[in-house]
Amino acid sequence: MTTVRALETKTVEKVWGRDALPPPFSTSPGKCVGEIWFDPPPELPQLLVKYLFTSENLSVQVHPSDADAPPGSRGKDECWLVLSTEPGAKLAVGFAEEIAPQTIRAAAIDGSIEDRLEWFAVEAGDFIYLPAGTVHAIGAGISLVEIQQNSDVTYRLYDYGRPRELHLDDAIAVASGAPHDPALRCHVPAHGSVKLVDGPHFRLDRTDGAPNGETLARYGGRPTLVVPLDDSVVIDGLAIPPGSCGLAGDLGEARLEFRGRALLVQSV
Template identity: 65%
Template structure:
């Protein structure tokens, strides 16, 4: 195996969109919120996906590996904003320290939304979310999410939608602290940037062929997500909006790719 494209799955969400930005298109009448790529057997611990929002997502939190239910992974994740409507925001952590009792009361009466630190965002903003970070995504956003491959999500507040909440589990793993400013930074809409280096995965954005120092970090199988232009992986062409698995960095030709993400477990 030198490379292959990964199967793509569109997922309907109450907060999704009926119209998606190119190169994607939502099936008629469906509100697509996520497009994710089936993790290959070679890299089962990492998941790459796109998110598209027209409404606020729930206020939620994810456990660490140590806190996750038996047989499950924890979930650390990161977001790269691709497009943001005017006034679009994300919530990462709290404005001030919040104790468990206050967090529970605020989740029950809905005031937890006002305790969160909401950040105006634009294309090229990057966020890393350690496990335990309480967060929410606002409407009007398109972003890439790279995460540990886990579906363990604890909802603390959901704006009255008829979905289950998980207050006991969520508060038990949630950090009531503000987010570390080092986990939020603008990286611009283009150009090379190292976005994550461990503990669970590494992530780089490259513009054309990666620098020698970047390529040297990618030993073994990796995922390649072209954002603008196309990548060649072992002779298979992966267009923007797709995701491919490469056996190693030597199998990846990004000469025709103006922007791409490279990722693999750390």
């Protein structure tokens, strides 16, 4: 037996969210949900699991690293697994060509930063890892799950003329002007278990059915977040349904029943 419990779910309305969510989620009439996330447990306070649902383009932004974050704050490496998309959906990750800091600033001010970013058409199963310093934007019509360092430090570079505060000085100080490394992007097949991230801040696997011995060896002995994607995961008799997130104190000591695909997340 191991410690196991479901994490508290937070549902956040956003003007850019959606009033109809993909399964297994739902929303009440008149509500526009943009985020569903799970309260980080004391055993893993440094990690956050969040679902995002967009109906319009989100701001162009960047996050600092641990070294560049304000005192007492974490930086943010993050990654996205796309769950569903509408036709024409796209994400911006990094710049199409190397760009100097002063040029990023000028492009953010005059709006041409949209054209300088590298936009990728996306579909369900696309996976992207974003190191801190990566300038990025999530487009409209996308549902994804985001695994991240638990940090709320975000510097906004551009917001399509909307009247929200920008953070140009802070953003330019931490932004990379380089294209995104293709090795940090892949398409995850619909079936099969896949190792997606192995550091520097967290590890992430997508399992299809019960984890194999090698996966359990890597995740055993330490707290792990379990995120069912399409069917329940039962850990020591507690069912964690899709759309939820569970904490297991030690997967290697637990009785496990994986009925579908799930994400395993652990700090390193």
